[in-house]
Amino acid sequence: MKAKIIITPKKAVLDPQGKTVQNALTHMGYTGIGPVHVGKYLEIELPDGDQASARKQIDDACHKVLSNPVIEDYSFEIE
Amino acid sequence: MKFAVLQFPGSNCDQDAVHVLQNVLGHSAGLLWHKESSLGQPDAVIIPGGFSYGDYLRTGAIARFSPVMEAVRSFASEGGLVLGICNGFQILCEAGMLPGALVRNRSLQFRCEHIFLKTITANSPFTNSIPPEKLLCVPIAHGEGCYFADDDTLARLRTNDQILWRYVNAAGEATDAANPNGSLDNIAGICNEARNVAGLMPHPERASESILGSADGRLVFESMVGALQRNGSPSAPIVAQRPVCA
Numbered sequence: 001m002k003a004k005i006i007i008t009p010k011k012a013v014l015d016p017q018g019k020t021v022q023n024a025l026t027h028m029g030y031t032g033i034g035p036v037h038v039g040k041y042l043e044i045e046l047p048d049g050d051q052a053s054a055r056k057q058i059d060d061a062c063h064k065v066l067s068n069p070v071i072e073d074y075s076f077e078i079e
Numbered sequence: 080m081k082f083a084v085l086q087f088p089g090s091n092c093d094q095d096a097v098h099v100l101q102n103v104l105g106h107s108a109g110l111l112w113h114k115e116s117s118l119g120q121p122d123a124v125i126i127p128g129g130f131s132y133g134d135y136l137r138t139g140a141i142a143r144f145s146p147v148m149e150a151v152r153s154f155a156s157e158g159g160l161v162l163g164i165c166n167g168f169q170i171l172c173e174a175g176m177l178p179g180a181l182v183r184n185r186s187l188q189f190r191c192e193h194i195f196l197k198t199i200t201a202n203s204p205f206t207n208s209i210p211p212e213k214l215l216c217v218p219i220a221h222g223e224g225c226y227f228a229d230d231d232t233l234a235r236l237r238t239n240d241q242i243l244w245r246y247v248n249a250a251g252e253a254t255d256a257a258n259p260n261g262s263l264d265n266i267a268g269i270c271n272e273a274r275n276v277a278g279l280m281p282h283p284e285r286a287s288e289s290i291l292g293s294a295d296g297r298l299v300f301e302s303m304v305g306a307l308q309r310n311g312s313p314s315a316p317i318v319a320q321r322p323v324c325a
Contacts, residue, residue: 009182013227014261016187065144068137068173070180071227 001046003058005076007067008039042066046078054078080307082108083121085151085167087142092128092164092284099287100125104300113145122307123160124151126167128220128282138181138223139170148174160204160303161276165221168268168278177271177278178236179228181221185261189222193293194259196267196281197247200240203270204306205277208298214251215244215295217286219259224280226262226269236269244268244279 009015018036025033046054055078067074082100086093093110100108108125111118118124131142142148148170155161155176163171171177184190196215198206209215228236236242245265248257253265260280268279283296 012229013182014185014225016183016185016261020187065140066136068140068180070172070229071182 001048001051001054001078003042003044003046003054003076003078005042005044005058005062005066005074006039007042007062007072007074008037010071010073011037013071039072051078080106080122080304081120082106082123082125083111083118084108084125084127085113085147086110086127087113087129087131087145089131089133090127090129090166092166092282095282095284096125096127096164099284099297100300103287104297104304106304111147113142113147116146116150118147118150118154121154121159123162123303124154126151126161126163126170127284128165128167131166131170134223137173139166139173142166142170143174152176155271155276158273158275160307162205162299162303163276163278164282164284165219165224165280168280169223171276171278176276177269178232179226179269181223181280182225182227183223184221184225184259189220190224190259191218191220192259193218193286194267194281195247195249195251195257196244196279197251197253198244199242202240203243203274203277203302205268205270205299205302206243208302208305212251213295213298214247214249215281215283215286215298216293217281217283217296219281220285221260221280224260224262226260226264226266226280228263233263235272236266237264239272241269241272241274242266243270243277244281 017038022036244267270277283299286293286296
Protein backbone atom coordinates (compact mmCIF):
# COMPACT_ATOMS: atom_id res chain seq x y z
CA MET A 1 0.00 0.00 0.00
CA LYS A 2 0.99 3.58 -0.43
CA ALA A 3 -0.21 6.79 1.24
CA LYS A 4 -0.31 9.85 -1.01
CA ILE A 5 -0.46 13.03 1.04
CA ILE A 6 -1.03 16.58 -0.16
CA ILE A 7 -0.28 19.50 2.17
CA THR A 8 -1.28 23.04 1.20
CA PRO A 9 -1.01 26.40 2.98
CA LYS A 10 -4.26 27.58 4.56
CA LYS A 11 -5.98 30.29 2.53
CA ALA A 12 -5.50 32.87 5.30
CA VAL A 13 -1.72 32.37 5.33
CA LEU A 14 0.43 34.60 3.17
CA ASP A 15 1.68 32.43 0.28
CA PRO A 16 4.36 34.48 -1.50
CA GLN A 17 5.51 31.43 -3.45
CA GLY A 18 2.05 30.89 -4.89
CA LYS A 19 1.73 34.60 -5.70
CA THR A 20 5.10 34.59 -7.49
CA VAL A 21 4.16 31.53 -9.55
CA GLN A 22 0.81 33.12 -10.41
CA ASN A 23 2.55 36.30 -11.61
CA ALA A 24 5.09 34.30 -13.62
CA LEU A 25 2.37 32.32 -15.38
CA THR A 26 0.52 35.50 -16.23
CA HIS A 27 3.71 37.15 -17.54
CA MET A 28 4.36 34.09 -19.71
CA GLY A 29 1.07 34.72 -21.44
CA TYR A 30 -1.15 32.09 -19.81
CA THR A 31 -4.60 33.61 -19.48
CA GLY A 32 -7.12 33.39 -16.68
CA ILE A 33 -4.60 32.32 -14.04
CA GLY A 34 -6.25 32.61 -10.61
CA PRO A 35 -4.58 32.31 -7.17
CA VAL A 36 -1.88 29.62 -7.00
CA HIS A 37 -1.10 27.71 -3.81
CA VAL A 38 2.23 25.91 -3.56
CA GLY A 39 2.22 22.95 -1.19
CA LYS A 40 3.93 19.62 -0.62
CA TYR A 41 3.35 16.10 -1.83
CA LEU A 42 4.49 13.10 0.18
CA GLU A 43 4.39 9.40 -0.64
CA ILE A 44 4.72 6.89 2.16
CA GLU A 45 5.17 3.20 1.42
CA LEU A 46 3.17 0.97 3.75
CA PRO A 47 2.96 -2.81 4.14
CA ASP A 48 -0.16 -4.30 2.54
CA GLY A 49 -2.86 -4.83 5.13
CA ASP A 50 -5.81 -3.20 6.85
CA GLN A 51 -6.63 0.08 5.07
CA ALA A 52 -8.68 1.45 7.96
CA SER A 53 -5.86 1.21 10.48
CA ALA A 54 -3.38 2.62 7.93
CA ARG A 55 -5.75 5.54 7.35
CA LYS A 56 -5.98 6.18 11.10
CA GLN A 57 -2.21 6.10 11.46
CA ILE A 58 -1.54 8.41 8.51
CA ASP A 59 -4.21 10.85 9.67
CA ASP A 60 -2.57 10.98 13.09
CA ALA A 61 0.90 11.52 11.55
CA CYS A 62 -0.45 14.26 9.27
CA HIS A 63 -2.00 16.05 12.21
CA LYS A 64 0.96 15.64 14.58
CA VAL A 65 4.03 16.12 12.42
CA LEU A 66 3.61 16.04 8.63
CA SER A 67 1.52 19.22 8.60
CA ASN A 68 1.19 22.15 10.97
CA PRO A 69 -2.55 22.69 11.51
CA VAL A 70 -1.91 26.37 12.34
CA ILE A 71 -0.79 27.13 8.78
CA GLU A 72 -1.55 24.09 6.62
CA ASP A 73 -4.37 21.81 5.46
CA TYR A 74 -3.85 18.22 4.39
CA SER A 75 -5.61 15.52 2.49
CA PHE A 76 -4.50 11.99 1.64
CA GLU A 77 -5.50 8.78 -0.03
CA ILE A 78 -4.34 5.24 0.51
CA GLU A 79 -4.05 2.92 -2.41
CA MET B 80 22.90 31.90 37.05
CA LYS B 81 23.04 28.63 35.19
CA PHE B 82 21.83 28.54 31.59
CA ALA B 83 21.33 25.43 29.48
CA VAL B 84 21.77 26.09 25.75
CA LEU B 85 20.23 23.34 23.64
CA GLN B 86 22.09 21.93 20.67
CA PHE B 87 20.35 20.15 17.80
CA PRO B 88 21.97 18.81 14.64
CA GLY B 89 22.06 22.01 12.58
CA SER B 90 22.05 24.53 15.46
CA ASN B 91 24.57 27.25 14.62
CA CYS B 92 24.05 30.02 17.18
CA ASP B 93 24.58 27.79 20.21
CA GLN B 94 28.21 28.83 20.74
CA ASP B 95 27.31 32.51 20.35
CA ALA B 96 24.69 32.19 23.09
CA VAL B 97 27.12 30.40 25.42
CA HIS B 98 29.79 33.01 24.70
CA VAL B 99 27.52 35.92 25.61
CA LEU B 100 26.10 34.31 28.74
CA GLN B 101 29.44 33.06 29.98
CA ASN B 102 32.16 35.43 28.77
CA VAL B 103 30.21 38.67 28.39
CA LEU B 104 27.72 38.42 31.23
CA GLY B 105 29.68 36.14 33.56
CA HIS B 106 27.15 33.39 34.12
CA SER B 107 27.42 29.65 33.84
CA ALA B 108 26.27 28.28 30.49
CA GLY B 109 26.59 24.82 29.08
CA LEU B 110 25.54 23.11 25.88
CA LEU B 111 22.96 20.36 26.10
CA TRP B 112 22.74 17.82 23.26
CA HIS B 113 19.20 17.23 22.01
CA LYS B 114 19.26 13.52 22.91
CA GLU B 115 19.46 14.33 26.61
CA SER B 116 16.28 13.67 28.52
CA SER B 117 17.26 15.75 31.55
CA LEU B 118 18.19 19.43 31.68
CA GLY B 119 20.38 19.16 34.79
CA GLN B 120 18.64 21.83 36.89
CA PRO B 121 19.40 25.05 35.01
CA ASP B 122 17.89 28.40 35.99
CA ALA B 123 16.89 29.05 32.38
CA VAL B 124 16.94 27.38 28.97
CA ILE B 125 17.98 28.97 25.67
CA ILE B 126 16.92 27.34 22.40
CA PRO B 127 19.38 28.85 19.93
CA GLY B 128 19.18 29.74 16.27
CA GLY B 129 20.23 27.62 13.34
CA PHE B 130 18.71 25.13 10.97
CA SER B 131 17.84 22.16 13.14
CA TYR B 132 17.44 19.04 11.02
CA GLY B 133 18.13 21.12 7.92
CA ASP B 134 14.71 22.78 8.25
CA TYR B 135 13.33 19.59 6.65
CA LEU B 136 9.55 19.29 6.46
CA ARG B 137 9.10 22.66 8.23
CA THR B 138 11.39 24.77 10.40
CA GLY B 139 11.52 23.23 13.87
CA ALA B 140 9.12 20.42 12.94
CA ILE B 141 11.52 17.55 13.66
CA ALA B 142 13.47 19.19 16.50
CA ARG B 143 10.35 19.55 18.60
CA PHE B 144 10.23 15.75 18.94
CA SER B 145 13.80 15.49 20.26
CA PRO B 146 13.99 13.94 23.75
CA VAL B 147 15.28 17.17 25.30
CA MET B 148 12.09 18.99 24.32
CA GLU B 149 10.03 16.85 26.71
CA ALA B 150 12.33 18.02 29.50
CA VAL B 151 11.98 21.63 28.31
CA ARG B 152 8.20 21.28 28.28
CA SER B 153 8.11 20.03 31.85
CA PHE B 154 10.66 22.69 32.96
CA ALA B 155 8.42 25.37 31.44
CA SER B 156 5.26 23.93 32.98
CA GLU B 157 6.88 24.42 36.38
CA GLY B 158 7.55 28.07 35.56
CA GLY B 159 11.14 27.79 34.27
CA LEU B 160 12.31 30.51 31.87
CA VAL B 161 12.71 29.41 28.24
CA LEU B 162 13.89 31.73 25.46
CA GLY B 163 13.84 30.63 21.82
CA ILE B 164 15.90 32.66 19.37
CA CYS B 165 15.20 32.43 15.62
CA ASN B 166 15.08 28.66 14.98
CA GLY B 167 14.39 28.33 18.72
CA PHE B 168 11.27 30.48 18.26
CA GLN B 169 10.21 28.28 15.34
CA ILE B 170 10.73 25.14 17.45
CA LEU B 171 8.67 26.55 20.35
CA CYS B 172 5.79 27.38 17.97
CA GLU B 173 5.94 23.92 16.37
CA ALA B 174 5.92 22.40 19.87
CA GLY B 175 2.78 24.36 20.71
CA MET B 176 4.60 26.08 23.60
CA LEU B 177 4.03 29.41 21.87
CA PRO B 178 0.99 30.25 19.73
CA GLY B 179 1.15 30.80 15.96
CA ALA B 180 3.76 29.80 13.41
CA LEU B 181 6.64 31.22 11.37
CA VAL B 182 6.30 30.96 7.60
CA ARG B 183 8.31 31.95 4.53
CA ASN B 184 9.31 35.63 4.37
CA ARG B 185 6.98 37.76 2.28
CA SER B 186 9.90 38.63 -0.04
CA LEU B 187 10.88 34.96 -0.44
CA GLN B 188 14.40 36.18 0.39
CA PHE B 189 16.66 35.21 3.24
CA ARG B 190 17.00 38.53 5.10
CA CYS B 191 20.24 39.22 6.94
CA GLU B 192 20.45 42.76 8.30
CA HIS B 193 20.20 44.91 11.41
CA ILE B 194 16.70 46.03 12.32
CA PHE B 195 15.12 48.07 15.11
CA LEU B 196 12.95 46.45 17.72
CA LYS B 197 10.47 48.24 19.93
CA THR B 198 9.74 46.57 23.24
CA ILE B 199 5.98 46.56 23.67
CA THR B 200 5.79 45.57 27.31
CA ALA B 201 8.23 45.52 30.21
CA ASN B 202 5.94 43.05 31.95
CA SER B 203 7.93 39.90 31.22
CA PRO B 204 11.12 38.23 32.46
CA PHE B 205 12.61 38.89 29.01
CA THR B 206 11.94 42.63 28.79
CA ASN B 207 11.87 43.99 32.35
CA SER B 208 15.31 45.65 32.15
CA ILE B 209 14.72 47.31 28.77
CA PRO B 210 14.08 51.07 29.12
CA PRO B 211 10.59 51.83 27.72
CA GLU B 212 11.67 54.19 24.95
CA LYS B 213 14.82 52.30 23.99
CA LEU B 214 14.85 50.83 20.47
CA LEU B 215 17.02 47.71 20.21
CA CYS B 216 19.31 47.50 17.20
CA VAL B 217 19.84 43.77 16.58
CA PRO B 218 20.36 41.61 13.51
CA ILE B 219 17.95 39.23 11.86
CA ALA B 220 19.06 36.30 9.69
CA HIS B 221 16.19 34.17 8.48
CA GLY B 222 14.20 32.99 5.48
CA GLU B 223 11.13 31.92 7.43
CA GLY B 224 10.37 34.54 10.04
CA CYS B 225 6.96 35.76 8.96
CA TYR B 226 4.82 35.42 12.06
CA PHE B 227 1.33 34.10 11.46
CA ALA B 228 -1.55 33.42 13.83
CA ASP B 229 -5.30 33.27 13.25
CA ASP B 230 -7.45 36.26 14.22
CA ASP B 231 -8.52 34.82 17.59
CA THR B 232 -4.94 34.04 18.59
CA LEU B 233 -3.78 37.48 17.53
CA ALA B 234 -6.55 39.10 19.56
CA ARG B 235 -5.56 37.02 22.59
CA LEU B 236 -1.90 38.03 22.20
CA ARG B 237 -2.93 41.70 22.25
CA THR B 238 -5.40 41.36 25.12
CA ASN B 239 -2.95 39.43 27.29
CA ASP B 240 -0.02 41.74 26.52
CA GLN B 241 1.94 38.83 25.03
CA ILE B 242 3.54 40.75 22.15
CA LEU B 243 7.03 41.54 23.44
CA TRP B 244 8.71 43.10 20.40
CA ARG B 245 7.69 44.66 17.09
CA TYR B 246 9.81 45.58 14.07
CA VAL B 247 9.95 49.38 13.80
CA ASN B 248 11.81 52.07 11.86
CA ALA B 249 14.44 54.36 13.40
CA ALA B 250 11.65 56.63 14.64
CA GLY B 251 10.02 53.74 16.51
CA GLU B 252 7.06 53.40 14.14
CA ALA B 253 5.79 49.93 13.21
CA THR B 254 5.48 50.64 9.48
CA ASP B 255 5.16 48.15 6.64
CA ALA B 256 8.58 49.21 5.32
CA ALA B 257 10.13 48.39 8.69
CA ASN B 258 8.68 44.88 8.58
CA PRO B 259 11.44 42.67 7.13
CA ASN B 260 9.42 39.51 6.61
CA GLY B 261 5.70 40.28 6.48
CA SER B 262 4.94 39.29 10.09
CA LEU B 263 1.39 40.05 11.18
CA ASP B 264 1.24 43.25 13.21
CA ASN B 265 5.07 43.61 12.77
CA ILE B 266 5.48 40.95 15.47
CA ALA B 267 9.11 40.03 16.14
CA GLY B 268 8.70 38.24 19.46
CA ILE B 269 6.00 36.99 21.82
CA CYS B 270 5.61 35.18 25.13
CA ASN B 271 3.16 32.57 26.33
CA GLU B 272 0.22 33.38 28.58
CA ALA B 273 2.16 32.40 31.72
CA ARG B 274 4.94 34.79 30.50
CA ASN B 275 7.82 32.35 31.21
CA VAL B 276 8.33 31.13 27.61
CA ALA B 277 9.31 33.60 24.90
CA GLY B 278 10.55 33.53 21.33
CA LEU B 279 11.90 36.12 18.91
CA MET B 280 13.30 35.98 15.38
CA PRO B 281 16.10 38.59 15.83
CA HIS B 282 19.39 37.59 17.40
CA PRO B 283 20.17 39.39 20.70
CA GLU B 284 23.20 37.11 21.18
CA ARG B 285 24.78 38.57 18.04
CA ALA B 286 24.44 42.12 19.40
CA SER B 287 25.68 41.90 22.96
CA GLU B 288 29.12 43.52 22.62
CA SER B 289 29.85 47.01 21.32
CA ILE B 290 32.68 45.65 19.14
CA LEU B 291 29.93 43.93 17.12
CA GLY B 292 28.21 47.25 16.44
CA SER B 293 25.52 46.98 19.11
CA ALA B 294 25.25 45.72 22.65
CA ASP B 295 21.47 46.20 22.83
CA GLY B 296 20.83 42.45 22.84
CA ARG B 297 22.37 42.20 26.31
CA LEU B 298 19.25 43.80 27.73
CA VAL B 299 17.23 40.69 26.89
CA PHE B 300 19.60 38.39 28.79
CA GLU B 301 20.00 40.93 31.60
CA SER B 302 16.22 41.02 31.93
CA MET B 303 16.21 37.24 32.38
CA VAL B 304 18.97 37.42 34.98
CA GLY B 305 17.14 40.21 36.82
CA ALA B 306 13.93 38.19 36.89
CA LEU B 307 15.75 35.11 38.17
CA GLN B 308 17.52 37.09 40.88
CA ARG B 309 14.26 38.59 42.07
CA ASN B 310 12.89 35.04 42.26
CA GLY B 311 15.73 34.14 44.58
CA SER B 312 17.61 31.68 42.37
CA PRO B 313 21.15 31.20 43.65
CA SER B 314 23.87 32.85 41.65
CA ALA B 315 26.19 30.28 40.10
CA PRO B 316 29.95 30.77 39.93
CA ILE B 317 31.54 31.84 36.68
CA VAL B 318 32.70 28.83 34.70
CA ALA B 319 36.15 29.52 33.32
CA GLN B 320 36.67 26.61 31.00
CA ARG B 321 35.13 26.31 27.57
CA PRO B 322 31.82 24.44 27.51
CA VAL B 323 31.93 20.83 26.46
CA CYS B 324 29.20 19.33 24.33
CA ALA B 325 27.24 17.08 26.67
